[in-house]
Amino acid sequence: MLQQTQVSRVIPKWYSFLSLYPNWASLASAPPADLIRQWVGLGYNNRVIRARKTAQIVHEQYHGRLPSAPELLEALPGIGKYTSAAIQCFAFNKSVPVVDVNVNRVLTRFYGITTTQKPTHIRELANQALPKKDTYEWNQALMDIGASICKAKTINCTICPLTQSCSTSSAGTTPAISLSNASQGKYLGSNRYYRGRILNLLKLHMQNRKLGIDQLSTALQQNTSDNNMEQIKKALQGLQRDELVDLHPNYKEPTHVSLPKHL
């Protein structure tokens, strides 16, 4: 829930979700349409569908106990390296670094890493910097520094506990970095962008249940001045893999698309 939405907006959703699905069994057997309704406002419906699949696996294969081994966690739907690390640290108290976007930024500035260096390099540095104990608190503290002091656009080195050894702080001040235009540019025309536009258009045409790909492309063009057919097909195939649309007559060369019955 927190990957896309602010904490203050997640809190009521979290409590309401937990009251409806308090354990793996209830989540595993929940109808997908009910879950998607509960997820409204949190973005990316496929997350809750994957969480349901994970609940089914945990319920059936692991007797209702989430495994703690990284290779088992990362084999579950929707759990990648970051989520696996967060679960290992925060749920199982294991000594692993949790490198989210905030921590990544703090470490990048602290070590004076160039943006061309790979994320694995940052994870290695995070691993080396990890203290022998209190890693739970360590990870939380780095996340908090990234969220409140060493932010994307502004930094406040004078109150930062890392200021004495930070490579960037030693330069005095870091100019504010504006990422808004770059982020917007990356989003427009991306797979995420097409997925969102397609789902919105399908909901608008719900009464027809089935929509021709050509109609969809024309509607996208009217709405966005952009109708790259290859991108549309790629987004549709991803949506079908996530069980959010049905493609007809087949996955590879669809001519029509519809919303699945559970939506």
Ligand code: SF4
């Ligand atoms: S000292 Fe400044 S640049 Fe370094 S981590 Fe703290 S806020 Fe960020």
